[in-house]
Amino acid sequence: MPQIKRHLYVVIMLVSMSMWSQKTIDDDPEILQNNIDYRISQSEIDIENYNYFEAQKKLDDALELAVKLNNKKSIGIIYSKKGKLQLIIEEQDQALLSLNNAIKVQLDSKDNANLADSYKTLGEVYLSKKDNQQALDYFISAKTLFGQEGLNKNVAETLFLEGKTYVNLKNYKQARITLEQSIALAKKEGLVKIESAALINHGKVYAILGDNEKALTFANEGLKIAKSYNYPDIINDGYAVVSDIYKNIENYKASNDYLRAYIKLSDSLRAVKKANLSPEKKIKSLMNDQIEKNKKTEEELVEATSKNGINTLISILSVALITILSLLTLSLYKNNNIRLKTNNMLHKKNAELIIAKEKAELASKTKANFLSTVTHELRTPLYAVTGLSNMLLDENPRPEQVQHLKSLKFSGDYLLTFINDILQINKIEANKVDIEPESFNLRKKINNIVLALNNSALDNNVKIHFEYDKHLPENFIADQLKISQILINLIGNSIKFTKDGDIWIRVYKIEQKDNTYTLRFEVEDNGIGISEEKQENMFESFSQGSIQINRKYGGTGLGLSIVKGLIDILKGKIYLKSELGKGTTFYFEIPLEYTAEKEKDISDNKTNLFENIDNLDLTNVRILVVEDNKINQMITKKILTKMNLKCDIVDNGEDAVDMIKANKFDIVLMDIHMPGISGIEATKIVRTFDKELTIFALTAVTIEDKMHEFEEAGFTDIIPKPFKQEEFEKKLYNALAANKDKSTTA
Incomplete structure (x- = not known):
């Protein structure tokens, strides 16, 4: 480190000696701007010719001049170009830094056209990092800005990238629509490169959707254009897609021929890129740059000597020495500095995290x-x-x-x-949210859901069709309650937004590994559909198609957010396809474990006590209601009276404990939040002298948050308020029947 400092000291001294006499680039703003523009355009040519290090050097020089000129627009463009180059040479993290610098400058200077270009490139970076949703967000932002600026050529390219992203997200219908738009616009604007790439990807989508004839037509058309104009990267993609299509139609010879062509061209492209990113290429680029500097220095040295200008001579020698020392000194210093900064940032970042x-x-x-x-x-x-x-x-x-x-x-x-x-x-x-797996019959479960929702469907003159893959087993182990909730939400949505139409529910296998099946569930309707711009946010909380839809159809906008959350918990994925006026399809994929064990039939193993209430003698049954709210006291008493049950009422925990000590009750309905001691504390006291008494927590609190407290206190069961009256009655009758069985056994 001291040696580095000494070198730097020499450099700085030489720079200071030369400052007063060194000739500089002309400071005229117009000439400076011409130099900037020239370097930017030359860097683009270098990139096309795989001369990445030369392009990087030209952009660095252009940036230095743009900063000197303080031209915000040029600074933003150069940072954006650097980001694009860094993406090509697979330095994604550096690309993100450059592009964020570009976006910051372009937002400040309101340079919307170039801001859109930076957004597009940022989307490409996230696409390369397989962060497809983030990529899609940036492509949509770029497309909007390009459209506002009337830059249709840029819109065509962005639509193509957006379509590729939809393919990655497996939203194939949207991918097809977006790629069709890209192809149409590219043809109109004469963008053959975009047209060829979009056609090939269009073919890929049709192949995935099972229409191999159309797939082959589009892919071959795109490949023909790419070959005509010699676009090797696009030709390579075309070979891969056409190979897959021929494989789909079982033309294995053609598939193999295209696959070999793809591998050969891939290897060739990879070799060219590797050669142009090799250390040898970098050293050669630096040497060429240094040779150019030395030539210029020699010319200036000859000129200064002929003029016997001692000051100019010192200046030129200083610059030469700086060049020699900087190759070692500054590289060592920068490497050391970066390491220290990185360590400091990591420590700081950890503390911040x-x-x-x-x-x-x-x-x-x-x-x-x-x-x-x-x-x-x-x-x-x-x-x-x-x-x-x-x-x-x-x-x-x-x-x-x-x-x-x-x-x-x-x-x-x-x-x-x-x-x-x-x-x-x-x-x-x-x-x-915990997963509670159990064995159940999937087909039967969905049938029951359809039956339960059929009345609502009939109200809207909607017919529900259920298709279950005949080759698919019916018994699985999974959290059937969550699957039911997902399907009820999705089918309920379809019913709500469909009038005089149809709903199709389909279940089939995507893949199988041992006993684990990945199943796809589809809920399709021909209802009102969802606009393209609204589809992006449909799984966010409180999201609705529009204010008008919300007012007409109701709903809180929380259902789909819950659905997505539950599917994520079940380690699945959900997708949406929709078109205004033509209907909507939600489909989700989740893994389920096959089991040979059949679903337990509750009716075979357990007597339904609720159906045997006529056998209960309710004459001497006493129930204690512990409730401080007068209206709630009245309601609970009315319900119990209707059930032919007598009750006593107290409004606090202390009196409840005293009443239980002094009297024999069959059931206690205990509120939780009360003045004095709470229902939980009162129950704990009761359990010190009566372990068998049936005590229900009749509560309005969030049960999940207090479950461990209810269990520790010793409650028999919980009845959440407000409750459905039939459920309340069922729990009480079952408890009374269970008490009767206990007394008979005793």
């Missing part, structure tokens, strides 16, 4: 606590709304009141669904 992680965890806890509190406060009055509306509907209301009460009940149910959806999204985001 730790702080960010702590902040994120705190924010997540705060959000969870907030949601828990808010939902409890909402559920409590909702219990009153749904409970009272059900009660009034059961009490023979006047005809003119029925519709109002039904509207009130609908609003309550809607609000409850909305709250539950928010809570589920919160659980998914917080990674609190």
Whole structure:
């Protein structure tokens, strides 16, 4: 390190000696700008001829001049070109840095045309890194800006890249549409290179979709154009695609011929690129650059000697010495400096990541606590709304009141669904959703879902068709509840947005590894469809097709977000294909494990106690309701009275404990949030002297957040508020029947 400093000191001294007399490039702004533009154009020629190091040098020189001139537009363009070059030579991280520098300058200077170009190149970088969604976002941004600037040639190329990205995302319908647009625009603008590449990729999409005849037509057309204009990279892609198509139609000889041509050309292109990126090529480029500098120095030295200009001579010698020393000194210094900076950045980054992680965890806890509190406060009055509306509907209301009460009940149910959806999204985001695999019959499960939703479909004059691959087994091990929720959401959506139409549900195998099947589920409708621009955000929370659609069809916009979250948890993927006025297809792929074990039939193994309530003697049954809210007391008492059950009511935990000590109760319905001691604390005390008493937590809190507390306290079961009356009755009757069995056995 001291040696490096000494070298630098010499360099700096020589520079300072030469500053006052050195001849410089003409400082005229127009000449400077011409030099910048010339270097940029020459760098593009170098790139086409695989002279990457020469191109890099010209761009570095151009950047130095642009900074001197303070021309923001040129600075942005040069950074963008550097990013493109770094992408070609597979330095993606460096490319990201250069492109972000370009975008920053172009945003500040409002240079939208070149900003669009930087976005496009940034999309290509993310495409090379296989971050397809990020790539797609940048391509769409670039396309929009190019369109606003009227740059149709650039739009054609961006559409082609967007189409390739949709192929990677397996959104083949959208890929086909986008590539068709690219081909049409490329033909119109005379962009044969883009046209040939888009045609080949169009053929690739048709091959994937199973139309091999069209696939071959498009791919051969693109390959013919590429050969005519000698575009080796595109020819190479064409060979690969045509080989695959011939393989699909079982013409193995033709497939093999094209495959050999592809391998041969790939090797050739790879060799050319490797040769032009070799250390030898870099050294040669540096030497050529140095030779040019030496020639210039010699010319100036001769001129200075003839003029006997001692000051000029010193200046030229200084520059020569600087050149010699800089090759070693500055490279050593930069390498050392970069290493130190990298280490410092890593330490700093680690510290920042730790702080960010702590902040994120705190924010997540705060959000969870907030949601828990808010939902409890909402559920409590909702219990009153749904409970009272059900009660009034059961009490023979006047005809003119029925519709109002039904509207009130609908609003309550809607609000409850909305709250539950928010809570589920919160659980998914917080990674609190557990997978609960069990063996079940998949075909039977989907049939049951179709039957359950058929009435809603008939209301819209919609016919549901269910197709299950006949070669597919029916029994699998998976989380059937989550699969049901996904299908109910998707089919329900299709029903909502389809009038006088059809819905098709299909299930078939994508691949199989041992006992693990990757299945594709499709839900297709011929309803209103989704516009192209809205499709990008359909899986985000609160996303709807439009304000008008939201008002007409209702919904919270949370269903698809939940669906995507559940599919991610099941290690699957979901895709969307849609066209306005022609319908929508959602399809998702998830792995399921085949099992020879058949689904357990509950009716064979367990008596349905709810069906045997006539055998129960309810005369002496006593229930204690522990509830501090007066309206909720009234509702619960009404429901119990309707069930022919007697109850006592207390409004706090202390009195509940005293009542249980002094009396014999069959069931206790315990609220959680109360003045004094909570329902959890009261239950813990009761369990110190009565281990067998049936105690239900009748609560509006988020159950998942408190489950461990409920279990530790000793609750028999939980009934969340607001509840469906039939479920409430079933739990109570089953508990009473179980108590009767215990007493009989004893």
